[in-house]
Amino acid sequence: MNASTRRMDVEQAVEDLRHRTLSDIPRSLDRLIYLASMRDYNTGLYYHDGLASRFTQEVACQALADCHREAFNQLVACSLRELVGQMEEYINSTHTSPRNFVTAWRKLEPYRVAVPVETDPVVAHFLCSSFKIALAILEARLRSAPAEPVA
Amino acid sequence: MIQLIFFLSIGVLLFASLFFLARRNPRPEGSSGALIEARQALVALQAGLLPIELVQRIFAEQDWEYVRSESPAAVRELFMEERKKVALLWVDQVRAQIRSLSRFHRGSARSYARLNPRLEMELALGFAGLTFACRVLRVIVYVGGPYAAPRMVGAMANAASRTCKISEQSLAFLNAAQLGMLGGRSTGTAAL
Numbered sequence: 001m002n003a004s005t006r007r008m009d010v011e012q013a014v015e016d017l018r019h020r021t022l023s024d025i026p027r028s029l030d031r032l033i034y035l036a037s038m039r040d041y042n043t044g045l046y047y048h049d050g051l052a053s054r055f056t057q058e059v060a061c062q063a064l065a066d067c068h069r070e071a072f073n074q075l076v077a078c079s080l081r082e083l084v085g086q087m088e089e090y091i092n093s094t095h096t097s098p099r100n101f102v103t104a105w106r107k108l109e110p111y112r113v114a115v116p117v118e119t120d121p122v123v124a125h126f127l128c129s130s131f132k133i134a135l136a137i138l139e140a141r142l143r144s145a146p147a148e149p150v151a
Numbered sequence: 152m153i154q155l156i157f158f159l160s161i162g163v164l165l166f167a168s169l170f171f172l173a174r175r176n177p178r179p180e181g182s183s184g185a186l187i188e189a190r191q192a193l194v195a196l197q198a199g200l201l202p203i204e205l206v207q208r209i210f211a212e213q214d215w216e217y218v219r220s221e222s223p224a225a226v227r228e229l230f231m232e233e234r235k236k237v238a239l240l241w242v243d244q245v246r247a248q249i250r251s252l253s254r255f256h257r258g259s260a261r262s263y264a265r266l267n268p269r270l271e272m273e274l275a276l277g278f279a280g281l282t283f284a285c286r287v288l289r290v291i292v293y294v295g296g297p298y299a300a301p302r303m304v305g306a307m308a309n310a311a312s313r314t315c316k317i318s319e320q321s322l323a324f325l326n327a328a329q330l331g332m333l334g335g336r337s338t339g340t341a342a343l
Contacts, residue, residue, distance in 0.1 A: 077204060080214040120199030122237070122244050126209055129233040136226045137218070 013063035029086040031071035036114035189255035192248040238297040246285035253278035270321045277314035
């Protein structure tokens with residue numbers, strides 16, 4: 001397979017992924033987390049059975065990597081206000097207690113493993129730093145809000 | 152006896168200077184390693200550090216306005232601390248990549264006959280100016296915080312982008328396929 005044919009296949013796979021899967025995930029933050037979870041941390045390769053069956057494993061891997069980079073860049077381009085908004089919506093979508101969520105994210109810093117490979121270290125540091133600030137903002141809001149009713 | 156000591160001292164000095172000169176640059180100038188390093192520096196600057204969107208995001212005052220209007224003092228403090236770290240990291244990385252590119256041009260100016268001397272002079276001045284500006288900006292950000300010199304940040308990013316373009320132009324004679332081959336050898340799989 002030559003380079004241009006492969007590139008065309010990857011573009012088709014990216015379109016397929018956007019159309020079938022990512023269209024149901026509107027927020028960049030959710031996309032970033034979803035696409036990062038498709039990556040094997042031992043090899044750095046992405047896996048998606050459906051996409052691999054329609055194309056090839058190699059093309060699917062490249063398409064997922066491209067979409068992951070795209071979601072990451074979209075999040076980097078967000079203002080802090082937008083990032084806090086996306087985090088609030090994400091917390092609501094997980095049906096977790098916001099307090100537990102913020103505590104877990106502050107301790108585990110899961111956003112650090114969601115950074116695509118070959119991202120410039122300054123850009124990666126910038127986004128992780130923005131997450132840290134956004135969590136501090138959310139925590140401050142929760143502290144000033146009345147306590148959650150016990151279920 | 153004094154003459155012997157004198158000549159021996161000169162001999163030792165010459166030997167020491169030869170030793171240091173030989174150690175100073177173990178990599179032959181114009182080698183593929185130097186070429187890859189220069190290309191990586193250029194890519195890191197043009198694609199990673201200098202895009203206007205990124206510079207605007209790092210130094211965006213609207214984020215500060217948002218934090219200042221909605222958050223308590225502890226969060227405001229954390230915000231300033233974090234943005235200062237990022238700003239200093241950005242300045243340091245820009246300076247490091249500029250120095251790497253400058254090293255390559257200093258070396259290649261002697262190795263490649265096809266380089267344009269006028270462009271190389273222009274680049275040398277550009278690199279010197281940028282290195283100095285980075286040092287000054289670092290001090291300003293360190294002392295005054297990330298929003299202390301917004302105009303200087305913009306001017307420096309523009310100047311660095313211009314210098315990168317001249318550098319790219321200056322190295323245009325290097326075969327793109329050769330660069331791709333060298334780069335491909337060093338960076339591994341595309342998905343990674």
